[in-house]
């Protein structure tokens with residue numbers, strides 16, 4: 417099982433080495449901004465190396481929203497990040513499930529479908545788009561499994577669609593980790609990536625604050641059980657830099673080898 421970390425984008429391969437990581441995830445542009453990614457001088461090294469690469473799309477992207485001044489730029493930014501992610505050999509582009517205001521969740525799912533239809537007009541996304549479950553929001557598309565099922569009804573037919581399961585988001589979002597992988601797979605048929613994070617906040621708090629494994633409010637053995645059951649690559653998005661994340665990676669490797 418390949419395990420790595422979310423790292424600073426300046427020198428991802430150095431960060432991987434510092435953590436003993438099999439893979440890295442990073443941003444290609446400001447996660448809080450609308451700037452399109454720039455070409456990277458290390459694209460060849462990233463694409464051709466032993467370390468697998470995943471790219472996380474900016475947090476500002478919300479393709480589900482009814483606000484077209486957010487939704488339309490979100491679609492375009494997601495596609496530009498997908499192209500840039502493919503250029504660095506990424507195995508997937510992770511994007512949050514998003515949310516809608518005003519309780520019209522059905523339109524949010526349809527907006528997700530339109531996102532893939534929009535991309536299909538120009539040949540489709542050039543790599544898997546891994547929709548990630550989120551911790552918060554009352555009208556979130558991928559917080560709880562009932563919503564996720566409706567989302568998958570809308571987008572599951574597209575070849576580029578995948579799923580990223582974040583353990584912190586599931587816990588804080590109100591989904592029990594025990595047996596979660598089976599419940600998710602019953603909906604999506606797949607888990608492409610695990611974000612293995614502890615949570616600083618209680619169950620169903622709706623808050624999104626990651627912690628190192630065993631330091632937060634989740635039983636770390638439950639996180640191990642999710643990772644084991646999913647059988648997918650793992651990213652820790654935890655604090656503490658190379659030391660903290662390296663310890664989390666070692667913890668997972670140790671437990672998974674038993």
Ligand SMILES: [Zn+2]
Pocket residue numbers: 548582611653
């Ligand atoms: Zn995550």
